[in-house]
Amino acid sequence: MSAISDEEVMTQYGGQPSDPSRASIPPSAEVVLGWNNLVYKVKTKVDKKDHWRTILHGITGEARAGEAIAIIGSSGAGKTTLLNALSGRIIGGKLSGEILYRGAPRHPGNFKRVTAYVQQDDLMHPLLTVQETLTYASKLRLLNSQYSASQKSDRVNAVIQQLRLEGARNTRIGDATTRGVSGGERKRVSIGTELLTDPRLLFLDEPTSGLDSNSSELVVELVKKISVEQGLATLMTIHQPSARIFNIFDKVILLSQGRVVYFGPTATAIQYFADMGYQCPVHENPADYFVDIMTLDYRSEESLAKSKEQVKLLADKFEEYSGNRHRNSASSEKGSISQENSAEKIHPTEKKLPRNNWFYEYSTLAERDWLNALRNMPFLSGQIMQALFMALLIGFMFFYLKHDAKSVQNRLGALFIIAVNATFPIVMPMLTLYYKERDIMLRERSSATYRVTSFFISKLTTYLPIACIANTVFFIGVYFISRLSIDAGKFFIGLATFYCMTAVSIGYLLMIGSAIASMEVGFVIAPALLTIQLLFGGLFANPHTITPVLRWIRWVNPVQYTFAAFAQNEFSGLTFSCDNNMQCYQNGADVIDAYALGRFTIWQNILLILMLAVVDIVAGYAFLRWKAKPKHIWL
Numbered sequence: 001m002s003a004i005s006d007e008e009v010m011t012q013y014g015g016q017p018s019d020p021s022r023a024s025i026p027p028s029a030e031v032v033l034g035w036n037n038l039v040y041k042v043k044t045k046v047d048k049k050d051h052w053r054t055i056l057h058g059i060t061g062e063a064r065a066g067e068a069i070a071i072i073g074s075s076g077a078g079k080t081t082l083l084n085a086l087s088g089r090i091i092g093g094k095l096s097g098e099i100l101y102r103g104a105p106r107h108p109g110n111f112k113r114v115t116a117y118v119q120q121d122d123l124m125h126p127l128l129t130v131q132e133t134l135t136y137a138s139k140l141r142l143l144n145s146q147y148s149a150s151q152k153s154d155r156v157n158a159v160i161q162q163l164r165l166e167g168a169r170n171t172r173i174g175d176a177t178t179r180g181v182s183g184g185e186r187k188r189v190s191i192g193t194e195l196l197t198d199p200r201l202l203f204l205d206e207p208t209s210g211l212d213s214n215s216s217e218l219v220v221e222l223v224k225k226i227s228v229e230q231g232l233a234t235l236m237t238i239h240q241p242s243a244r245i246f247n248i249f250d251k252v253i254l255l256s257q258g259r260v261v262y263f264g265p266t267a268t269a270i271q272y273f274a275d276m277g278y279q280c281p282v283h284e285n286p287a288d289y290f291v292d293i294m295t296l297d298y299r300s301e302e303s304l305a306k307s308k309e310q311v312k313l314l315a316d317k318f319e320e321y322s323g324n325r326h327r328n329s330a331s332s333e334k335g336s337i338s339q340e341n342s343a344e345k346i347h348p349t350e351k352k353l354p355r356n357n358w359f360y361e362y363s364t365l366a367e368r369d370w371l372n373a374l375r376n377m378p379f380l381s382g383q384i385m386q387a388l389f390m391a392l393l394i395g396f397m398f399f400y401l402k403h404d405a406k407s408v409q410n411r412l413g414a415l416f417i418i419a420v421n422a423t424f425p426i427v428m429p430m431l432t433l434y435y436k437e438r439d440i441m442l443r444e445r446s447s448a449t450y451r452v453t454s455f456f457i458s459k460l461t462t463y464l465p466i467a468c469i470a471n472t473v474f475f476i477g478v479y480f481i482s483r484l485s486i487d488a489g490k491f492f493i494g495l496a497t498f499y500c501m502t503a504v505s506i507g508y509l510l511m512i513g514s515a516i517a518s519m520e521v522g523f524v525i526a527p528a529l530l531t532i533q534l535l536f537g538g539l540f541a542n543p544h545t546i547t548p549v550l551r552w553i554r555w556v557n558p559v560q561y562t563f564a565a566f567a568q569n570e571f572s573g574l575t576f577s578c579d580n581n582m583q584c585y586q587n588g589a590d591v592i593d594a595y596a597l598g599r600f601t602i603w604q605n606i607l608l609i610l611m612l613a614v615v616d617i618v619a620g621y622a623f624l625r626w627k628a629k630p631k632h633i634w635l
């Protein structure tokens with residue numbers, strides 16, 4: 001990392017940049033992105049009436065190849081909104097104006113291919129190493145028609161080298177609970193996954209937030225260097241950069257209250273403000289000084305009015321300076337009056353992007369999912385340990401069932417608990433995993449990385465076998481310790497029924513996790529619905545006696561079908577010895593009749609369970625598709 005002394009920094013503002021990598025971009029460099037008179041409004045409520053609040057007021061500018069531009073402003077100035085508008089990621093509200101990519105209107109599908117967006121929070125798989133993260137990203141994002149496997153691997157190595165990640169190559173990403181790479185390295189991996197595709201435009205939202213000054217400087221320096229080397233146009237929002245970081249940028253957009261107060265070379269910013277009477281003190285960080293003079297001062301009514309006036313004056317002066325004032329205000333008016341004429345447009349369907357074939361995508365995702373699952377020891381051991389523990393507990397609770405009258409209740413109890421064990425212990429831990437992975441998927445999908453189907457099927461084919469393995473341990477344990485019918489046919493039919501119930505639970509968790517955006521809400525709804533399944537499962541209340549208003553629940557209750565199948569399977573052919581003078585069930589058929597569990601045959605019950613599994617899985621997929629659908633406003 002090249003070190004710049006503070007004095008050098010100070011002298012550079014008025015003079016020539018000293019580092020060749022920071023040389024000004026030639027004016028002949030291609031304009032990669034141009035934007036003209038961007039106006040963005042959102043609907044808010046004022047005194048219970050709808051009111052359109054303008055967030056961006058007619059913003060104009062351009063980004064050239066090789067140029068790194070900082071968007072600076074105080075909190076709420078509109079930095080992220082501007083970045084999102086330029087990168088095509090605005091959701092809701094009305095956006096008008098013009099954005100051109102290499103002089104032509106953008107097409108959502110094509111634009112995504114040439115842009116990279118690094119979000120503020122780095123959502124990545126914590127158990128994968130840096131190398132694995134980048135390798136899977138390269139497999140998923142680079143087209144097989146353009147890159148061979150070895151070229152993909154070369155690309156990963158090049159990015160690791162460019163972003164100085166060699167030392168962390170084999171370190172896991174980590175998260176709040178597992179130690180992994182440092183914050184700076186994590187940010188660089190995030191940037192690396194975006195750079196793999198060799199984009200023409202790079203957007204970064206607050207890439208230095210949460211990093212110490214050295215890591216922040218390294219991130220910005222590397223981004224600048226890569227921009228120059230690859231002819232990338234880079235735009236990043238940044239909150240009060242240090243003087244050294246400020247100096248790395250070629251240009252700066254100073255935003256206040258959604259208006260541009262300055263857009264131009266970083267090197268001339270000090271002089272520009274000095275000419276207006278705002279001289280940055282010699283030892284003050286210019287970025288701090290600029291943010292200071294363009295921030296509203298809420299300490300008193302008087303100071304607020306004064307600062308508002310100052311911001312207005314600065315923005316007006318800049319409009320005058322840039323020669324855009326007349327055009328901007330005229331079009332801005334037009335934008336605010338005419339909704340119909342605004343360029344607001346939501347593209348529900350994007351032009352089809354070239355993609356790798358479905359099976360390649362699926363197998364890459366499934367490989368990544370299995371790797372993550374096998375490394376997730378707390379989860380895996382938790383699943384197996386709970387299966388073992390519950391098998392022992394329930395097995396010994398109903399230890400060595402006999403064939404007397406008392407065994408009927410115990411047999412029913414054991415069968416019901418087996419059915420229930422395919423619900424809560426499967427759904428709750430896997431739902432936590434699914435929520436995390438779904439969010440990573442939504443992030444990765446926003447860069448058009450892969451299809452929703454390949455993600456969804458990959459999850460299904462990872463979760464289901466893991467749940468079935470844990471459930472097999474449980475089933476074998478309970479079955480033989482409690483000594484349910486020792487008959488191979490009955491054992492395997494019972495196990496098959498149990499697997500079907502497990503499939504319903506996996507479908508159910510995928511449905512809840514896809515339909516309900518918030519994990520907190522999902523964690524309230526999922527157990528509540530499972531409890532209803534349990535209550536109406538056929539053991540606590542006889543289905544025939546339940547009030548007709550609630551009786552329909554049995555039709556959609558997999559626990560009831562599972563319990564009925566288990567009971568028929570277990571009780572068929574059993575006879576019970578009754579004590580003298582005691583009323584009791586003579587045989588299994590009496591039990592099935594008494595509990596109204598014989599409405600459907602075993603195979604019909606299994607079919608109904610499978611149908612419910614399919615309904616849950618299809619509904620889960622439909623919800624996820626709907627969630628993953630881009631809802632961006634496009635210009």
Ligand SMILES: Nc1ncnc2c1ncn2[C@@H]1O[C@H](COP(=O)(O)OP(=O)(O)OP(=O)(O)O)[C@@H](O)[C@H]1O
Pocket residue numbers: 042043044055073074075076077078079080081082091092093237239
């Ligand atoms: N969809 C929206 N609905 C309502 N208000 C919005 C919306 N989008 C942005 N805003 C408002 O616009 C202003 C600018 O938001 P933006 O996130 O762009 O600010 P920022 O400069 O990035 O701030 P920070 O540095 O705090 O992230 C804020 O006051 C924000 O509340």
